Amino acid sequence: MSEQETFIAHLIELRDRLLHMVVGFLLTFICLFPFANKLYSLLAQPLLSRLPAGGKLIATAVTTPFFVPMKVAMLAAVVLSLPYTLYQAWSFIAPGLYAHERRFVLPLVVTSTLLFLTGMAFAYFLVFPVIFGFIVGTAPAGVAVMTDIGNYLDFVITLFLAFGLAFEVPVVVVVLVRMGIVSVQVLQEVRSYVIVGAFVIGAIFTPPDVVSQIMLAVPLWLLYEAGILAARLMGRNRQAV
Incomplete structure (x- = not known):
């Protein structure tokens, strides 16, 4: 097979893999769409549970009551179809990798996915109640x-991304060390700067209460330490081999 035929075959396979990803997402979205309002209610529960008796969310635009729950269903479909999406991506790139690369990349992909979802769960179950309790508790009398339900969705998506990405820190640390960009020793030496940066990030992405800022900064720091530990262990295992 000529290089041109090989290239075309790869493009066809890439098209098929992308098509499978889209179909997997659409089928998941179709299944979730009838439950869009319930999904939004579940997403809004951390705030609704902190509101005074009779408190509720509002919709300030004509189309908001329809489109916002639909967006939530789409986001849920992205998360639920993610394993299938990653499987398709892995099936495409795996044949082009060496055996040792496959042993490194596959656990990396699985771990990064689980860490991102863990970050989202951490935000929903632990951080949201604290943040919304602070916001409602500091509202002036009267x-x-x-x-607005649209503003609420934008706010929680921002926090989901912030905590999801924060939980990717160990993966980033391991990749940087594995690629030889930095060493474990250097990562240990800049620890103090990382801690300061973690609290700066916590101040930027969370409301201005100390507790919620700490709830982002401290996990960032601990995950950084976990990444250093994982990189050191992987380095010892490679030397042993």
Whole structure:
């Protein structure tokens, strides 16, 4: 087979893999769409549970009551179809990797996915109650907290991304060490700067209460330490081999 035929075959396979990803997402979205309103109610529960009796969210635009729950269903479909999407991506790139690369990349992909989902769960179950309790508790007397459902969705998506990406720190550390960009010794030496940076990031991506800032900064620091530990262990295993 000529190089041109090989290239075309790869393009055809890539098209098929992408098509499978899209179909997997669409089928998941179709199944979730009838439950879009319930999914949004579940997403809004951390705030609704902190509102005073009779408190509720509001919709300030005509189309918001339809499109916002639909967006939530789409996001849920992305998360639920992620294993299938990653499987398709792995099936495409795996044949072009060496055996030792496959042994490194596959656990890396699985671990990074699980860590991102863990970060989202950490935000939903632990951070959201603290943040919304602080926001509602600091509202001036006579002010009813009634957030627009679209603004609420944008806010929680930002926090999901912040905590999901924060939980990727061990993966980033391991990759940097494995690629030889930095050494474990250097990572240990810059630890103090990382801790300061973690608290700066916590101040940027969370409301201005100390507890929620700490709830982002401390996991960032601990995950950084976990990444250093994992990189050191992997280095010892490679030397042993």
